[in-house]
Amino acid sequence: xxxxxxxxxxxxxxxxxxxxxxxxxxxxxxGDFISIMGQSGAGKSTLxxxxxxxxxxxxxxxxxxxxxxxxxxxxxxxxxNEQFGFIFQSFNLxxxxxxxxxxxxxxxxxxxxxxxxGLQYVAILLRKLDIDTLKDEKIDxxxxxxxxxxxxxxxxxxxxxxxxxxxxxxNLDFNSRNSVLKLLQELNTSLNIAIAIVTHDPEVAGITKxxxxxxxxxIYE
Numbered sequence: 001x002x003x004x005x006x007x008x009x010x011x012x013x014x015x016x017x018x019x020x021x022x023x024x025x026x027x028x029x030x031g032d033f034i035s036i037m038g039q040s041g042a043g044k045s046t047l048x049x050x051x052x053x054x055x056x057x058x059x060x061x062x063x064x065x066x067x068x069x070x071x072x073x074x075x076x077x078x079x080x081n082e083q084f085g086f087i088f089q090s091f092n093l094x095x096x097x098x099x100x101x102x103x104x105x106x107x108x109x110x111x112x113x114x115x116x117x118g119l120q121y122v123a124i125l126l127r128k129l130d131i132d133t134l135k136d137e138k139i140d141x142x143x144x145x146x147x148x149x150x151x152x153x154x155x156x157x158x159x160x161x162x163x164x165x166x167x168x169x170x171n172l173d174f175n176s177r178n179s180v181l182k183l184l185q186e187l188n189t190s191l192n193i194a195i196a197i198v199t200h201d202p203e204v205a206g207i208t209k210x211x212x213x214x215x216x217x218x219i220y221e
Contacts, residue, residue, distance in 0.1 A: 011060035022217030035205035038214035085155030089167035145176030162194040
């Protein structure tokens with residue numbers, strides 16, 4: 001039996017004296033597809049940021065693939081770059097660069113043994129996400145749905161174990177939202193990549209295999 005991909009034990013986090021997360025424990029397995037819901041300010045994005053190693057908890061322990069998270073920031077950055085992919089509501093793509101250049105951006109920080117296959121993977125992702133005809137187009141000229149497909153390709157280029165998505169459909173129209181959700185489902189199934197989505201939309205949560213709710217500092221499934 002595989003170890004959990006991510007295991008949190010007793011994670012707590014406060015801001016300005018207000019407790020946001022209180023002794024949260026959670027396991028995410030290889031190939032999981034989970035949604036995290038809760039009211040505004042409940043701690044959804046805080047939990048996602050801790051799992052994505054953008055923030056540190058005040059207490060508790062975090063294991064990735066059965067190993068504790070390293071304390072040295074350079075090792076944390078290496079783990080984040082090699083194992084995690086990220087999709088944001090506002091896309092966070094680089095203006096002035098082409099679709100292909102944006103997708104390949106994470107490879108600038110990859111090790112040499114990962115960079116070469118990653119660059120070859122860019123062409124595959126362009127076709128897989130149906131944006132190959134846009135590869136030389138500047139990001140500024142794309143629609144919202146096209147931008148999010150580029151962002152998804154960028155999240156995949158390092159062949160991560162898990163993708164963290166923070167409101168990935170929040171800025172999309174109805175058709176683009178449905179297209180992106182279908183794509184995420186297909187990627188989870190075909191590539192067995194774990195996906196964790198923060199969302200306020202019950203329909204987005206409805207496509208996931210596991211549904212989590214944050215309430216009063218705790219997490220419930």
